[in-house]
Amino acid sequence: MRYMAGDALPELAKPPVARVQLVRYAGASGDFNPIHFDDGAARARGLPSVIAHGMLSMGFLGQFVEAAFGPGMTRKIEVNFRGMVRLGDSVTCRGRVKEVREAGGRALAVCEIEAMNQEGAVVTAGSAEAWME
Numbered sequence: 001m002r003y004m005a006g007d008a009l010p011e012l013a014k015p016p017v018a019r020v021q022l023v024r025y026a027g028a029s030g031d032f033n034p035i036h037f038d039d040g041a042a043r044a045r046g047l048p049s050v051i052a053h054g055m056l057s058m059g060f061l062g063q064f065v066e067a068a069f070g071p072g073m074t075r076k077i078e079v080n081f082r083g084m085v086r087l088g089d090s091v092t093c094r095g096r097v098k099e100v101r102e103a104g105g106r107a108l109a110v111c112e113i114e115a116m117n118q119e120g121a122v123v124t125a126g127s128a129e130a131w132m133e
Contacts, residue, residue: 052085064093079126
């Protein structure tokens with residue numbers, strides 16, 4: 001896909017986060033911190049309930065960039081975690097092309113990206129670079 005500076009990328013809406021998704025992600029990532037799947041452990045840490053792994057929301061953003069530019073076109077993603085994703089939250093990823101530059105004879109899009117919950121609160125934000133054909 002070819003974009004220009006200022007172009008918005010197609011949004012990616014994820015379904016509500018489910019407990020089984022968090023358990024599966026714990027297994028895939030090896031992060032078995034119980035705040036991600038055990039309500040009692042989460043409450044003992046001052047949380048109202050379990051929260052999603054921060055890297056899950058980063059994974060959503062990776063999927064978003066891949067969908068916008070195509071398989072294997074992502075060069076780099078950097079993010080900051082700004083809020084918690086809770087059970088039942090629906091996460092939407094969006095972004096904009098900040099600039100397009102040449103790198104090694106190829107067009108490289110530099111993008112601002114963010115993931116927000118159903119209330120519009122940004123939970124993860126950062127930047128991505130992706131090659132364009």
